[in-house]
């Protein structure tokens with residue numbers, strides 16, 4: 001429980017937009033321990049997605065350091081980084097990012113195809129994961145044949161495809177009614193509680209804060225406070 005899996009030290013991220021520079025992160029220090037569940041809360045535009053992308057090694061800081069297991073992400077070659085991302089991190093995107101032409105099952109198989117998992121194994125695993133998120137009767141449906149909540153659950157199943165130790169979810173309940181949202185939060189909480197996964201959820205949702213072991217608040221690109229949640 002005490003091992004730091006992710007660590008940010010003095011992380012800034014600037015975006016250039018023409019002549020303006022947007023300071024999305026202004027010096028963030030954060031340690032994420034193995035097996036904890038964190039809710040990252042803050043207003044729209046405060047830097048949540050930027051922070052998650054850096055934690056998930058999808059993006060690198062403009063300055064400062066992002067470490068995974070003590071290894072500076074910037075020191076890794078692209079190949080190594082892609083491998084690490086594919087095997088250790090499951091990312092649930094705010095807008096799902098499912099492939100519209102593929103069935104739910106194939107969407108979940110995709111990350112396993114990249115890891116060269118044999119066909120039979122990956123088909124079985126995709127079906128198991130979809131069943132686990134309550135989509136046992138939706139294997140062949142394409143994204144546009146699914147509701148928002150179902151798509152979100154496919155995205156979660158896909159994030160779990162390669163059994164990652166770290167799951168990062170960007171506003172996973174943002175587009176859902178409170179009942180489907182609640183089920184998704186319960187599922188994410190279970191991954192930490194029952195399977196020992198490290199889970200980080202960006203959210204506006206007070207219900208998400210309730211399942212978190214720790215709440216990290218961000219405003220204008222800076223962490224303002226961190227507080228223990230109810231489950232610690």
Ligand SMILES: Nc1ncnc2c1ncn2[C@@H]1O[C@H](COP(=O)(O)OP(=O)(O)O)[C@@H](O)[C@H]1O
Nearest residue numbers: 015017022024043044045046047048049050051
């Ligand atoms: N690719 C980008 N180019 C320019 N500005 C960006 C880009 N992505 C995010 N930003 C800006 O950075 C700030 C933080 O954005 P973001 O991390 O998406 O916040 P949040 O997820 O909390 O809504 C915002 O002001 C946003 O407009």
Ligand SMILES: [Mg+2]
Nearest residue numbers: 048049094170
């Ligand atoms: Mg965002």
